Amino acid sequence: MRKKFSIFILLIVILSMILSACSNSTQQSGDKKGKQKSKGRYIEHDIEMPKLEKDETVVKIVENKEHQLELYTYIAKETTKYNCYLLKEDDSWEKTSLDWLNNSKTSEMIMVDICLGQDGSYYACLQNISGEQKANIIKKTNEGTGQFLDMACLNESTNVGEYNTYKIPSKINVLKNGNFIFNMKESAQDSSLVIFNQKGEKIDEVVTINPNSFSVSGNCVYLINQDKKVVSYNTETKNNDQILDFDGVIDSLQLFTKDNGNVIGVGPDGIHCYSKDLSLWEKVVEGSSNSLGMPSMDVKGTVVKDGEQDVYYVAFSEVALLGIQDGIQKIKKYVYDKDASSIPEKEITVFSMEENKTIRQAIAIYQTKNTDVKINYVVANSKEGGVDSDYIRTLNTELFTGNGADILILDGLPIDSYIEKGVLTDLSDIINPLIDSGKLLSNLNDSFTKDGKKYQFPARISIPVVAGNDEIVNTNVNLQKIVDYINKNNNAPIMKKISSEALLKGYMPLNIDTILKDGSLDEKALKNFLENLKTLNDNISKDNLCPVDEDDTDLYAVENSRRFASMGNPYTMLYTKVNSVEGMMSLNGLKQKQNMTYSSLNESFIPSAMVGMNNSSKEAETAKDFIKFLFSDEIQKLNMNDGFPVLESSLKQWFQEESKMMSFGTWDDDDNLINGEMPNEEEKVKFLTLIKKCKKSVVKNEALYKLIIDSARSYLDGEKNIDQTVADISQKVTVYLTE
Numbered sequence: 001m002r003k004k005f006s007i008f009i010l011l012i013v014i015l016s017m018i019l020s021a022c023s024n025s026t027q028q029s030g031d032k033k034g035k036q037k038s039k040g041r042y043i044e045h046d047i048e049m050p051k052l053e054k055d056e057t058v059v060k061i062v063e064n065k066e067h068q069l070e071l072y073t074y075i076a077k078e079t080t081k082y083n084c085y086l087l088k089e090d091d092s093w094e095k096t097s098l099d100w101l102n103n104s105k106t107s108e109m110i111m112v113d114i115c116l117g118q119d120g121s122y123y124a125c126l127q128n129i130s131g132e133q134k135a136n137i138i139k140k141t142n143e144g145t146g147q148f149l150d151m152a153c154l155n156e157s158t159n160v161g162e163y164n165t166y167k168i169p170s171k172i173n174v175l176k177n178g179n180f181i182f183n184m185k186e187s188a189q190d191s192s193l194v195i196f197n198q199k200g201e202k203i204d205e206v207v208t209i210n211p212n213s214f215s216v217s218g219n220c221v222y223l224i225n226q227d228k229k230v231v232s233y234n235t236e237t238k239n240n241d242q243i244l245d246f247d248g249v250i251d252s253l254q255l256f257t258k259d260n261g262n263v264i265g266v267g268p269d270g271i272h273c274y275s276k277d278l279s280l281w282e283k284v285v286e287g288s289s290n291s292l293g294m295p296s297m298d299v300k301g302t303v304v305k306d307g308e309q310d311v312y313y314v315a316f317s318e319v320a321l322l323g324i325q326d327g328i329q330k331i332k333k334y335v336y337d338k339d340a341s342s343i344p345e346k347e348i349t350v351f352s353m354e355e356n357k358t359i360r361q362a363i364a365i366y367q368t369k370n371t372d373v374k375i376n377y378v379v380a381n382s383k384e385g386g387v388d389s390d391y392i393r394t395l396n397t398e399l400f401t402g403n404g405a406d407i408l409i410l411d412g413l414p415i416d417s418y419i420e421k422g423v424l425t426d427l428s429d430i431i432n433p434l435i436d437s438g439k440l441l442s443n444l445n446d447s448f449t450k451d452g453k454k455y456q457f458p459a460r461i462s463i464p465v466v467a468g469n470d471e472i473v474n475t476n477v478n479l480q481k482i483v484d485y486i487n488k489n490n491n492a493p494i495m496k497k498i499s500s501e502a503l504l505k506g507y508m509p510l511n512i513d514t515i516l517k518d519g520s521l522d523e524k525a526l527k528n529f530l531e532n533l534k535t536l537n538d539n540i541s542k543d544n545l546c547p548v549d550e551d552d553t554d555l556y557a558v559e560n561s562r563r564f565a566s567m568g569n570p571y572t573m574l575y576t577k578v579n580s581v582e583g584m585m586s587l588n589g590l591k592q593k594q595n596m597t598y599s600s601l602n603e604s605f606i607p608s609a610m611v612g613m614n615n616s617s618k619e620a621e622t623a624k625d626f627i628k629f630l631f632s633d634e635i636q637k638l639n640m641n642d643g644f645p646v647l648e649s650s651l652k653q654w655f656q657e658e659s660k661m662m663s664f665g666t667w668d669d670d671d672n673l674i675n676g677e678m679p680n681e682e683e684k685v686k687f688l689t690l691i692k693k694c695k696k697s698v699v700k701n702e703a704l705y706k707l708i709i710d711s712a713r714s715y716l717d718g719e720k721n722i723d724q725t726v727a728d729i730s731q732k733v734t735v736y737l738t739e
Contacts, residue, residue: 038342042271044290044368047313047331050085050093058328059111061301061315065120069303069313070096071328072114076129079107087313091333100146101126101138109136117174118216125172132157134166137180151200153184173216175235179203181221183211193223195235206233209251217257224250230265230274244274246281254299264312266299268292271312271334284310285334289367289374291316295357295640300328309336344374348619348626351378352409353391353702357640358459358609359409362630373622378405388412388702399423399614406617407626410456410610412702418612424455425613425620430628431457434647440631441646444605447697458607459630460643462579463691464556464698467587467598468494472573474599479507479532482573486539495573497540498555500716504709506555506575507533509698510602521733527726530712537716556606577606579643581654584679584687604696608643644691651691655684707732 052058056075064070069087074080082101085093101111101124109126112135117123122140127133134157137149157164169182180196191211195204207226208214214223220232220241230244230253244263246253253267261276270287274280287293292314301315312334317327352359363375380391392413398404400421408424418424431454434440440457448457466473472494475481486494507529514525556577574596578584587598611630617623629635636650645651679687708729715725 039340040336040338041340041342042285042312042334043337043340043371045333045335047087047091047333049329049331050095056083057110058315060114061303061313061328061331062114062116063303064116067305069305071315071331072098072111074111076110080109080129082106082111082124100140100144103146105148106136106138106146112168112170113172115173118176118218119174119178121174123172123174125169127168132164132166133168135168137172149198149200151180151196153182153194153196153200153202155200171212171214173214173221175216175221176218177236179219179235181214181216181235183214191226193221204235204238210253213254215255215257215263217261222255222257222263224253224255230255230263242279244279244281246272246274248272248281248283252299254302256302256304258304258306264302264304266292266302266312266314268295271302271314273310285312288364288377289371290334290364291330291332291368293364294361296361296638297330311335340371345372346619346622347374347376348406348617348623349376349378350407350409350626351380351395351405353380353388353412355379355381356409356411356609357642358635358638359630361638361640362459362626362635365634366626366629370625375626389706392703399616402616404614404616406614406619406623408612408614410612411608412700414701414703415456415610415612415699416701419450419455423615425615425617426453426455427457427611427613427624427627428452428454430624430631434631439648441648441651441692443692443695444607444646444697446695447607447699456610456612457631458643458646458697459609459611459635460579460607461646461691461694462556462577462606462608462643463687463694464575464577464601464604464606465587465598466573466575466601467596468573469595470597473597479511479529479536483532483535486535489572491539493540495540495575500537500713501709502555503533503537503716504712505705508705508708509700510604512701516733519737521730521737523726523730526729527722530715530725531722533712534716575601578687580639580641581657581679581684584683585677588677588679588683600690600694602696603694604698605691605694606643606698610699651688655688704733704736707736 049058050071052073053075055077056073058071058073060072062070062072064086071085071087071093073083073085075083082098084096084098086096088094100122106126108130109128112125112127114122114124124138124140124146126136126138128136135154137151137154138146139149141147154166157166159165167184169184171183173181175181175195178198180198180200182194182196184192184194191208193206193208193211193214194202195206197203206221206223208223209226209228210224214221216222217232219235221235222230222232222244225231225240228250230246230250231240232242232244233239234241246265248265249267249269253265256264256266258264263274263276265272265274265281268287270283270292271285272281272283275282285292291297292299296318297316298318299314300317303313305311305313314332314334315328316330316332318329350359350363360377363377367373367375380395381388395404395413396417399418400423408418410418415424431440431448435442435445441461444458444461448454466475471485472482475485482494511529515522515529517525555575576587578587609630611627613620613623613627631647633647633650636645636647637653639654645654711720711725711728711732714720715722720728
């Protein structure tokens, strides 16, 4: 066995030497704890953006014929002006002439995309902003002028009411033979790349899972097919020349090609290089420790500067405080540093059941500031086909034997059990000073204090609300009052049909304190709860306006209010949750169009990114430092659309910030416009006050709830009687509580 293991290690070493074809990084071998440490890795550096005019929008970075980075912008005022900035060797910028685009014909357009085609010519896609808003393709001629190309595909229109709409390519490129390849995506379901000849006549179409992720080399296009494989599609033979097996994160991978035929894949897990000669991928830049791994950063372009060690320039758009800004905001440079330790000296692991954007963002930012720390983020449900109970059982085995992750994101985990068994560290030394100084929301304090200690605290909260007429809102999720309202109104359906599982998942956390008392199940309270919930379930089951989506198991889904508003329905009650200032827009739409009001549910909040620390952590100091960072303004002020911040100053900043997203609009089945606007100052103050009054945490113990829900669903669906259901649940819960 030892001999086989040695051979396996030798093969790995040989493979590592082969992979140097993409990146010739040399490393000194050595044990992490030894005197000689492994050296050499890519380090991220900021590239200062050129000085832009107010409202100047950055569209694209392009690698020119001299392998230099060019940055293209436009500024639309009375007339539109197009600019190009060249990145020099010292990483400063030089503004260059763009005469071929700046003329009277293009002065009332904006730039959508630009490329250097495989035929050696520049092409720009510009869209009219007055008159008929269609796209135009302009080619830079050998004489340095701009030539408008007459392309039939861009002149085709669809009549919508009084207007003609045109297809606008969001990304363009040109093959060596002069044919065009466009992303002509028209809807969320449309996932095709279309190939046109020089007259704009369609000659081929290729299906891909990401129409914005393709690159060209000669007459081939590299894309991600429906099987989630990177393929080289030959546009002349109309066959795949090559399948490039990729084992990284492929869903958001952006593809780029080099002159030598190698392919660059840039995604949240890093920068990957595919050697055409060796038919192998190598990850040359780790993404989890820099901007690549940040959910707020969206890759918009990559330029590779060849050398003994390639230098990678990556352009990003960035999520703003409220919403996503247009265009490129940042450019990062990744340079190989032979003296940097390839393995950081400190290493911790963060575990969560579900992916959390705020946690992912914090991990990446923390590592950019602490290059001697590596943070592994393990997400249980990132693996297909997994079962929550299996993950929790495996995790418990590790934790109860003094092992496991250093930091636990406790959403959906048996927190009380961990506290009782001494798994979690008291975080009072981190949380209490923030509470006492007024930095953290004080209304959250009691929900996370047990025996004077704090073993957990959320980094985000959402506010569940009930919307409807005054009478419904005043029931404030009291099931008995809701049943009384149903009986009073002749049993007319009071809300959209939803699955019995969604009802149970939504109401269980709000009523668990009455069902489970002093560590034991109250069967009488359980029976009363289920009988009232069945009355509600039977009531909404009469609704025939829309079918039940069995996969829709969230009673408080953020989308509920928009769905509700767009259906032109007779309902009187709606549940949803608000996790951002923009989330109030749909509530405003309901208030204006449906004459509804809203209130929080029992002054409760839904915590998320609930952080706890393993008492057996071997890197306790580093783990605590990361938790402190999680509650800093740098992280709290970010809007990842997963909940409100819990830091007082960050929360206030969210409500004071002006959003570029001013309204939303949609139509119901009868073509009635339903829209909502951003809240005014009075409405903002009202909701901010509401947040600060919410004191009851809706904590989800997924394992316990699943035991109850699995049996209760059969009763709500009419397959079991109430006594049998209560007996089954009582037996299961008793066993669970004794384990």
